[in-house]
Amino acid sequence: MKILITGGAGFVGSSLGISLKKKYPSYSIIAFDNLKRRGSELNLSDLRDAGIEFVHGDIRNPEDIASVGVFDVLVEASAEPSVMAGLDSDPTYVINNNLFGSIHCFNACLKHKAKLIFLSTSRVYPIETIEKAAFTEEATRFSFAAGQNEPGLSEKGISEKLNLDGARSFYGTTKLSSELFIQEYAAFYGLKAAITRFGVIAGPRQMGKTDQGVVTLWMAKHYWGQSLKYIGYGGTGKQVRDILHVDDLIDLIDLQIHDIERFEGTTFNAGGGLENSASLLEMTAICEKITGNTIAIASEKETRPADLRMYITDNAAITAATGWAPKRTVETVFTDIYNWIKENEKQLETILK
Numbered sequence: 001m002k003i004l005i006t007g008g009a010g011f012v013g014s015s016l017g018i019s020l021k022k023k024y025p026s027y028s029i030i031a032f033d034n035l036k037r038r039g040s041e042l043n044l045s046d047l048r049d050a051g052i053e054f055v056h057g058d059i060r061n062p063e064d065i066a067s068v069g070v071f072d073v074l075v076e077a078s079a080e081p082s083v084m085a086g087l088d089s090d091p092t093y094v095i096n097n098n099l100f101g102s103i104h105c106f107n108a109c110l111k112h113k114a115k116l117i118f119l120s121t122s123r124v125y126p127i128e129t130i131e132k133a134a135f136t137e138e139a140t141r142f143s144f145a146a147g148q149n150e151p152g153l154s155e156k157g158i159s160e161k162l163n164l165d166g167a168r169s170f171y172g173t174t175k176l177s178s179e180l181f182i183q184e185y186a187a188f189y190g191l192k193a194a195i196t197r198f199g200v201i202a203g204p205r206q207m208g209k210t211d212q213g214v215v216t217l218w219m220a221k222h223y224w225g226q227s228l229k230y231i232g233y234g235g236t237g238k239q240v241r242d243i244l245h246v247d248d249l250i251d252l253i254d255l256q257i258h259d260i261e262r263f264e265g266t267t268f269n270a271g272g273g274l275e276n277s278a279s280l281l282e283m284t285a286i287c288e289k290i291t292g293n294t295i296a297i298a299s300e301k302e303t304r305p306a307d308l309r310m311y312i313t314d315n316a317a318i319t320a321a322t323g324w325a326p327k328r329t330v331e332t333v334f335t336d337i338y339n340w341i342k343e344n345e346k347q348l349e350t351i352l353k
Helices: 009-021 041-047 062-066 092-113 127-131 170-189 214-223 247-256 280-291 316-322 332-345 345-353
Strands: 001-004 026-035 051-057 073-076 113-120 135-137 143-144 193-198 200-202 228-231 241-244 265-268 277-279 297-300
Touching: 009 026, 009 247, 009 332, 041 051, 041 228, 041 345, 051 280, 062 092, 062 200, 073 092, 073 247, 092 113, 092 280, 113 170, 113 247, 143 214, 170 193, 170 200, 200 247, 200 332, 214 332, 214 345, 228 280, 241 247, 241 332, 277 280, 280 332, 332 345
Parallel strands: 001 026, 001 073, 026 051, 073 113, 113 193, 193 265, 200 241, 228 297
Antiparallel strands: 135 143, 241 277
16 A cells, blocks of 8 residues: 655654554555644654655645655645634635645545545634633633533533534634535545544644644643743633544544545544543643643733634544544653653754753
8 A cells, every 4th residue: 555644744744654654564655745844854764764755745736746656545634733824924825735735635636546534623613602612610720511502512522513603713714625625526526535623633743832732832841941821711721622642643544544434424523532631730730740840831811813712522423433532641642742852852952942
């Protein structure tokens, strides 16, 4: 089997490629990336050592994709992942990359009769609907209240039944648009595709920033003894996300590659779930426990545009349909990131410090 991974030098793409090559050494795996995200170049030596071919290309250019030749599966993991992209500047790049670039990938799949594994996002769900959800405030976190009035919302989180009407960010809109195009390609051209809306994904190889990769950012700041800030919702640090270990994502994509029929025609949510969620306050406590360091954390009450008080993935549908469920805990995620930083400190300090 020949697998093309777009965004293949990034966090998810490189982790996936190396894992698949180790498990299936006879497979040909190509990592395709434009190396735009700082730090992605550090993964090239690991990809090479794993026996993975690297192609420097951009999905915005169909000719670059064509240079790869024939392939059997395309994993589309090349998105501009920042929720803030386009909100304070021209949104052209995020639209061109996440929508038009994805369509170029879909066309390449048709040409080669290849399967498509599309990594979508929880950010397709409308901000206002989630922000208006009933919640409770506890000592260290906000939680979704029981007895929600909105279908798709419950104390267990957000399911695929949540209404999609409303604004969601340019990032979320490009991903939802791509989902809709995949449905058209499947219906009229017979494209075999799996679409998954992932929540926060974390683990080694993620070059964390404030607007994307907060788990790595939190650990890195604790590791090097630098300061952080609780931003928004009163500056208390109680906002919550569920966290999915990248290895749990890899388990799911492995299943999709080899049994895509179980995923066709349905869009699933996949995340850490309520049991693998943490607030910023709780993340701080975990980082302090692992590193032994206590750092200064400031407070800013004003909430940023497009932010969410809470996001928790309800995994009930995908677990019932496929048997997949996350296996790694939140503390495992942070421990693995800590060990990765420690093992690669000199390389990473110029990017994460």
